[in-house]
Amino acid sequence: MTGPRFVAVAVPIPLRRLFSYRVPDTLVPDPAPGCRVRVPLGRRDVVGTVVCSPYDPPPEGARVRDIKEVLDQEPSVAPDILSLTRFVSDYYLCSWGEAIEAALPPDPGRGRTVRLVARPTGAGLEQLSARATARRRILESLTEGGEPVPVTDLPDRDRKHLRALQQAGLVVITAVQAVPATAAATVEAGAVRPELVPTPAQSRVLKEIGPAVAGKGWAPFLLFGATGSGKTEVYLRAAEQTLASGRGVIYLVPEIGLTPLLMQRLKGRFGSQVEVLHSRLSRSDRYRAWTRIKAGDCRFVVGTRSAVFAPVQDPGLLVVDEEQDPSYKQQETPRYNGRDLAVLRAREAGAVLILGSATPSMESFRHATAGRYRLLRLGGRVGDRPLATVRLVDMREEYRVNGEVQAMAGPLTDAITARLSREEQTLILRNRRGYAVSVFCPGCGNRIQCEHCSITLTWHRRDDRLRCHGCDLERATPARCPQCDEPGLQFLGEGSEKIEDVLRTRFPEAAIARMDRDAVRRKGAHESLLNRFDAGEVDIMVGTQMIAKGHDFPGVTLVGILSADQSLGLPDFRAGERVFQLLTQVSGRAGRGDKPGEVVLQAFDPDHPVLMEAIRQDYEAFYKREVEYRRALRYPPFTAMVQLLVSDRNPGKAAIWADQLAEAVRQEGQGRLIVSGPGLAPVERLRGKYRQQILIRSAGRRKMVDAVGRALEKLDPRIPRRAVVVDVDPYNLL
Ligand code: ADP
Numbered sequence: 001m002t003g004p005r006f007v008a009v010a011v012p013i014p015l016r017r018l019f020s021y022r023v024p025d026t027l028v029p030d031p032a033p034g035c036r037v038r039v040p041l042g043r044r045d046v047v048g049t050v051v052c053s054p055y056d057p058p059p060e061g062a063r064v065r066d067i068k069e070v071l072d073q074e075p076s077v078a079p080d081i082l083s084l085t086r087f088v089s090d091y092y093l094c095s096w097g098e099a100i101e102a103a104l105p106p107d108p109g110r111g112r113t114v115r116l117v118a119r120p121t122g123a124g125l126e127q128l129s130a131r132a133t134a135r136r137r138i139l140e141s142l143t144e145g146g147e148p149v150p151v152t153d154l155p156d157r158d159r160k161h162l163r164a165l166q167q168a169g170l171v172v173i174t175a176v177q178a179v180p181a182t183a184a185a186t187v188e189a190g191a192v193r194p195e196l197v198p199t200p201a202q203s204r205v206l207k208e209i210g211p212a213v214a215g216k217g218w219a220p221f222l223l224f225g226a227t228g229s230g231k232t233e234v235y236l237r238a239a240e241q242t243l244a245s246g247r248g249v250i251y252l253v254p255e256i257g258l259t260p261l262l263m264q265r266l267k268g269r270f271g272s273q274v275e276v277l278h279s280r281l282s283r284s285d286r287y288r289a290w291t292r293i294k295a296g297d298c299r300f301v302v303g304t305r306s307a308v309f310a311p312v313q314d315p316g317l318l319v320v321d322e323e324q325d326p327s328y329k330q331q332e333t334p335r336y337n338g339r340d341l342a343v344l345r346a347r348e349a350g351a352v353l354i355l356g357s358a359t360p361s362m363e364s365f366r367h368a369t370a371g372r373y374r375l376l377r378l379g380g381r382v383g384d385r386p387l388a389t390v391r392l393v394d395m396r397e398e399y400r401v402n403g404e405v406q407a408m409a410g411p412l413t414d415a416i417t418a419r420l421s422r423e424e425q426t427l428i429l430r431n432r433r434g435y436a437v438s439v440f441c442p443g444c445g446n447r448i449q450c451e452h453c454s455i456t457l458t459w460h461r462r463d464d465r466l467r468c469h470g471c472d473l474e475r476a477t478p479a480r481c482p483q484c485d486e487p488g489l490q491f492l493g494e495g496s497e498k499i500e501d502v503l504r505t506r507f508p509e510a511a512i513a514r515m516d517r518d519a520v521r522r523k524g525a526h527e528s529l530l531n532r533f534d535a536g537e538v539d540i541m542v543g544t545q546m547i548a549k550g551h552d553f554p555g556v557t558l559v560g561i562l563s564a565d566q567s568l569g570l571p572d573f574r575a576g577e578r579v580f581q582l583l584t585q586v587s588g589r590a591g592r593g594d595k596p597g598e599v600v601l602q603a604f605d606p607d608h609p610v611l612m613e614a615i616r617q618d619y620e621a622f623y624k625r626e627v628e629y630r631r632a633l634r635y636p637p638f639t640a641m642v643q644l645l646v647s648d649r650n651p652g653k654a655a656i657w658a659d660q661l662a663e664a665v666r667q668e669g670q671g672r673l674i675v676s677g678p679g680l681a682p683v684e685r686l687r688g689k690y691r692q693q694i695l696i697r698s699a700g701r702r703k704m705v706d707a708v709g710r711a712l713e714k715l716d717p718r719i720p721r722r723a724v725v726v727d728v729d730p731y732n733l734l
Pocket residue numbers: 196197198199202225226227228229230231232233234382552
């Protein structure tokens with residue numbers, strides 16, 4: 001007869017420790033590691049995960065409570081995912097429970113559904129009271145005459161918003177018993193494409209990958225090839241080989257990368273073996289997909305960053321396409337990078353890793369040049385299709401000649417005219433949404449700012465509202481300056497919405513569309529826009545960086561880039577890398593079909609080295625220069641970095657706490673860390689909170705992260721936990 005039994009449970013709260021619970025005598029056997037359990041915590045119940053069973057008895061006199069319920073027959077979290085999430089917790093300084101929560105699908109949408117009855121007009125929307133933003137967002141996510149949507153899939157689930165919308169007669173809310181039985185498949189099986197014969201370059205690369213797949217051991221590759229060089233084809237062949245060998249495949253794509261075209265290609269070739277996991281799926285669909293994967297019914301998972309946690313058994317291949325893409329980095333706790341976890345998971349599983357890119361991240365390319373990844377060069381485009389020719393327009397010169405700053409200079413409008421006459425398509429990149437970028441009062445010099453953020457409001461003309469791109473606050477456009485009551489407000493700067501207008505005026509006969517976050521807000525809008533463009537129904541598409549990614553439009557022969565150099569001045573050491581990547585990517589959209597492409601790039605600083613390198617599409621020249629800058633200033637990849645953000649409504653408190661924290665980090669680091677700050681973050685105020693930033697760098701990552709962890713543990717308990725955000729390997733220093 002044994003005594004009381006204990007297990008260790010990880011719960012999804014920000015405390016980085018495990019909790020001991022007693023297994024009630026009625027419960028036999030002990031719940032296995034990976035099983036989810038309901039446990040009491042303080043005055044509430046939470047769902048946690050058993051991570052250690054059995055566990056040591058608690059110290060004498062400690063209060064230990066009983067597990068209330070075991071929720072799983074079989075562990076939800078397999079041993080490999082358990083250790084992956086434990087790594088996340090150590091590496092990103094979050095709790096193990098938070099990491100596990102990120103690895104599991106969200107609760108499926110049980111409960112209630114909402115159906116749109118009527119869509120109100122502008123005035124009707126105003127009557128939804130001051131909380132109109134959330135309510136408008138809910139309405140926008142619903143389609144008229146569409147299927148009822150589970151409440152859990154809405155962008156905002158606050159009961160009071162739903163009740164208000166119901167009372168206004170705009171939606172109907174229905175209680176349902178179970179998950180609505182929609183079809184699991186989200187993609188039609190496409191026509192099976194004729195088998196492609198690998199090009200010589202693809203064969204050469206596959207000759208290196210093939211033995212690695214067959215060898216069933218850890219083998220990391222960096223596949224470096226221009227857009228259109230046939231990387232996807234390489235991934236798919238490696239996947240076929242892996243599946244044939246009986247192991248699974250995880251294929252990560254950026255947030256935006258799940259285009260209908262790629263899905264057709266996958267379904268056509270792999271049929272029901274493929275399952276898709278991404279955040280735009282409904283909760284119930286995501287849950288269903290996860291269950292199928294867990295059961296081993298499909299062994300090929302394609303998805304966005306969280307798919308790195310997919311419960312694929314024995315993965316033999318992990319692919320990360322566009323490995324440099326910022327969307328792999330999660331911007332909320334746990335702030336993990338899906339690419340880096342893919343590297344780790346592949347190593348732990350003894351799998352082949354393929355990171356693919358036309359513009360690899362500085363980190364990955366350095367690993368490759370240092371021999372830690374095998375560098376595979378795929379070279380230029382398939383079929384010797386030339387890369388687009390790039391024409392640079394010096395906007396200073398245009399200004400001198402025309403006496404005014406034009407959104408689109410003569411060379412670009414001429415190039416568009418030529419495309420229209422040949423019935424070819426044009427993409428225009430303007431990486432800023434809205435109509436006027438700021439609203440300026442010439443009476444007092446005020447630029448209208450958000451009440452909650454140190455960010456100027458953007459004027460969105462279509463619905464005549466001012467919006468904050470930091471916190472989504474919106475309000476009606478004032479007729480006079482809110483500060484000095486002067487009429488005559490000036491609307492300055494040209495966002496994508498304005499460019500769309502300029503194009504319509506200049507080319508009234510052309511079919512013009514816009515793709516940015518505003519234009520694709522409604523469910524399905526993004527896909528339908530891509531399909532329309534693909535079908536040739538649109539001549540010119542203007543948009544933000546959304547237009548740069550992952551689409552293969554053979555009809556595009558011209559890409560126009562407006563204010564190419566604008567982001568180079570951002571206070572982020574990755575600014576140059578970002579601009580180079582964006583310019584290369586968007587240029588890669590031109591001339592994917594049979595006709596050669598052209599890129600017209602407008603800039604006020606045309607001699608900037610990043611622009612010159614982007615024009616020549618010379619990644620390695622860019623890398624060689626950039627890597628020296630990083631080395632000299634001791635930035636990643638030569639150091640690892642942690643960003644600490646301390647924020648509070650009271651600017652004084654934020655500053656004092658940040659001082660204490662920085663001091664603690666310096667002490668724990670014992671002079672071995674580079675600690676910059678605290679100082680005000682580039683965005684000083686966000687959502688009403690003042691933000692202090694501390695940047696910590698060190699050549700030795702492990703010691704630095706541990707030191708930061710200790711500093712956080714020793715922090716004055718009066719400083720609220722929520723006031724401090726820890727970001728290891730930050731991607732966005734604003
Ligand atoms: P990437 O992923 O590098 O951008 P893709 O794999 O999408 O490139 O290939 C670019 C284009 O070339 C696609 O239209 C694809 O169908 C075509 N392609 C790829 N490999 C071959 C091949 N071996 N033979 C003929 N066409 C190919």
